[in-house]
Amino acid sequence: MAEASGVSRATVSFVLNDDPRQTISGATRERVLRAARDLGYVPHGIARALREGSSRIVVLNVDWxxxxxxxxxxxxGLDEELAQHDHVLLVRHGHSAPEATQKILDTIAPRAVFRLGEIYMRGHDGPIEEDRTDGFAANAALQIGYLAERGHLRIAMAMPDHEFPLTEARLAFAREAARRLGLPPLEHLVVPRPRETGATAVATFLAAHPDVTALAAFDDDIALRGLTALHDLGVRVPEDMAVMGFDETEYGSLTTPALTTVHIDAEVLGRLAARGALGIDAQDLAPTPGRIVVRASA
Incomplete structure (x- = not known):
């Protein structure tokens, strides 16, 4: 391949390995890649992993x-950035036994392993206590701040019927946002499945907290459960109760009233994670702050 492209073997290696520490001109890179295509070059994954000490696979564990x-x-963002540098993303959903996870890691020797739940709580690579515009805490504050700006002083967090670190962090961030805004402490209620059970839970909560005028939901799914429960109870939205989602899904735009929510674009965060794992400079990338999607429910 070096002979066919008229460069050194080292240059061929730099190009094929997409080595970020080497600067190769575009013309030279194209000559090497053209020679690789003409010669039918296919990298040997096992041999490459043995040489590099890991495979070119990055694992992402996604919590339910x-x-x-x-x-x-x-x-x-993570997948596209890895692909640009000849790496592959493997996404695993749900909770797995540590033994099963370790078997997979031992087999494929991944370049890096991420857990989306941890990233979701932070929204950036710094400590979660930092007050930044691109972090998860800042996005949670957007939701509470929007409701407060519209005159809602008594706000309740509508939560899912399961507890894990993500739900705890989400509630803590919302409560801190309310405290900073000088609002009374947030109430919180669980909106469970199925529909009838959710309506009963919301009715019980409203009877005990008649001064609450807005529900800030854990996510859009919980917000839609809340909307359904309020509809079944004859509570008007937003006239009697405002409802606001979080981390926009397409379903919120299809409801009546359509769901006001917080949109979070994390593509840049995925690209930053990929470059960090590969040791590639990322100074040209900056996280995107969340934004309010204003619709009819709040």
């Missing part, structure tokens, strides 16, 4: 319940 725009855009 993370299904909004954040996860979709993060996976898209």
């Amino acid at each position: 319940g993370i299904e909004g725009n954040f996860s979709r855009s993060y996976v898209r």
